[in-house]
Amino acid sequence: MLIGEVARRSGVSARMLRHYDALGLVRPTGRSVGGYREYSSEDIRRIFHVESLRSLGLSLREVGRALDDPGFDPSGLIDELMRQTQERIMREKELLARLRHIDAAEPADWEEALGIVALLQALGSESARVRQRAALASVGEASAPVELLVEAALAETDLNVAGALQWALRQAGSDGLARLAAGLRSTDAGVRKRAVVLIAQVPTDDATAVLADALTDPDVAVRRTAALPLGARGVVDAVPTLIDMVVAGANDVDAAEALGTLARRRELADRIVTEFVAHLAEDGAGTPTRRRIAQALADIPGAEATRVLSDLARSDEPSIALTAAYVLQQRGV
Missing domain, CATH: 1.25.40 (Serine Threonine Protein Phosphatase 5, Tetratricopeptide repeat)
Incomplete structure (x- = not known):
C-alpha cells in the first residue's frame, strides 16, 4: 500500500509518516517500481500501535523503546505518565481557578486584571506575612472577589492570616455563604472546620441552618466547633x-x-x-x-x-x- 493510501486510511498525514520513517519508527517494508514507499499490513499495524502509544502521552522516543525493546517494562513508564498527567491537570485547574477569579472581579482594564493576579500570587505565597498583608490590602477601591477571599480563608492554617482574611470578608460586605457552605463538603476535615468558623461569623438564619449540618460531620472536632455557636443561637x-x-x-x-x-x-x-x-x-x-x-x-x-x-x-x-x-x-x- 502506497503512502497516500496509508495516510487516508490511518488518519496519519503523509508528512508524519515520512517523519516516522526518518526516525526509524515505522519504516515501510518495500518500495514500488517507481521508488515510492510501500507499506505492508504489518507496517500498518505498527503505525496504529505508534498512534495508540502517542495517545497516552508518550514521546516518539518512548514509543520506539516500547515497541523495539523486548525487555521493556511498561509499568514504570505508565506510573510516570500518570504522575505527569496529574501534575498537568493540577496546573490546569489552578489556571482555570485563577481565570475565574479574575473574571469574577470584572476588571475594567488590564491594570485591574493584573492587580487581581498580584493578589492571587500574594495570597498563595509561602510567607504568612505576605499572605497577611495581601488579605489586609484586599479591601479598598478595587476590592478582591469574595470567592477569592473565601477560598483563601478555607485553605489558611496560620491564625494571624486567617484573622486578616475573616476581617476582609466582613469588610467586603458579602458573606459568601454559598461558597462557605461548599467548604463543609470538603474531604479535608481541616477545611470543614475552618468553614464552620467562618460561617459562625455570619449572623443570619440561613447561616445557622447551614451550620447545623456540621453537627453530623464525621469529624468530632468539626462537630464540636459547630456546636458552640449553635448552642449560643x-x-x-x-x-x-x-x-x-x-x-x-x-x-x-x-x-x-x-x-x-x-x-x-x-x-x-x-x-x-x-x-x-x-x-x-x-x-x-x-x-x-x-x-x-x-x-x-x-x-x-x-x-x-x-x-x-x-x-x-x-x-x-x-x-x-x-x-x-x-x-x-x-x-x-
Whole structure:
C-alpha cells in the first residue's frame, strides 16, 4: 500500500509518516517500481500501535523503546505518565481557578486584571506575612472577589492570616455563604472546620441552618466547633455534642456556657440535667468528669439541677463535694 493510501486510511498525514520513517519508527517494508514507499499490513499495524502509544502521552522516543525493546517494562513508564498527567491537570485547574477569579472581579482594564493576579500570587505565597498583608490590602477601591477571599480563608492554617482574611470578608460586605457552605463538603476535615468558623461569623438564619449540618460531620472536632455557636443561637440539636464536650473536657467551659443559654427553656433544662445524670451513672465517670458536670450544672436553672448538685455535695471525693457545695451556695441553697 502506497503512502497516500496509508495516510487516508490511518488518519496519519503523509508528512508524519515520512517523519516516522526518518526516525526509524515505522519504516515501510518495500518500495514500488517507481521508488515510492510501500507499506505492508504489518507496517500498518505498527503505525496504529505508534498512534495508540502517542495517545497516552508518550514521546516518539518512548514509543520506539516500547515497541523495539523486548525487555521493556511498561509499568514504570505508565506510573510516570500518570504522575505527569496529574501534575498537568493540577496546573490546569489552578489556571482555570485563577481565570475565574479574575473574571469574577470584572476588571475594567488590564491594570485591574493584573492587580487581581498580584493578589492571587500574594495570597498563595509561602510567607504568612505576605499572605497577611495581601488579605489586609484586599479591601479598598478595587476590592478582591469574595470567592477569592473565601477560598483563601478555607485553605489558611496560620491564625494571624486567617484573622486578616475573616476581617476582609466582613469588610467586603458579602458573606459568601454559598461558597462557605461548599467548604463543609470538603474531604479535608481541616477545611470543614475552618468553614464552620467562618460561617459562625455570619449572623443570619440561613447561616445557622447551614451550620447545623456540621453537627453530623464525621469529624468530632468539626462537630464540636459547630456546636458552640449553635448552642449560643439556641439550636436544640447542639445539646448532645455540648454535653459530650463537658464530659470529655473539650472546651468544656464554653460548652457549659452554651448549655446555660439553651437551659433558659425549662424543658431543655430538665433534658440537659437528665443527660448529665446518665453520664454520672457511667462506670467510667471519674473525678475530673464529675467535677466538670458539677461546674456545668451551675448554669442550669431548676429544682432538678439543684437536686443533682446536692447529691454531688455529699460525694466522698473532696474536690467534687467542694465544687458542688460552692455552686449550691451561689444558687442560694
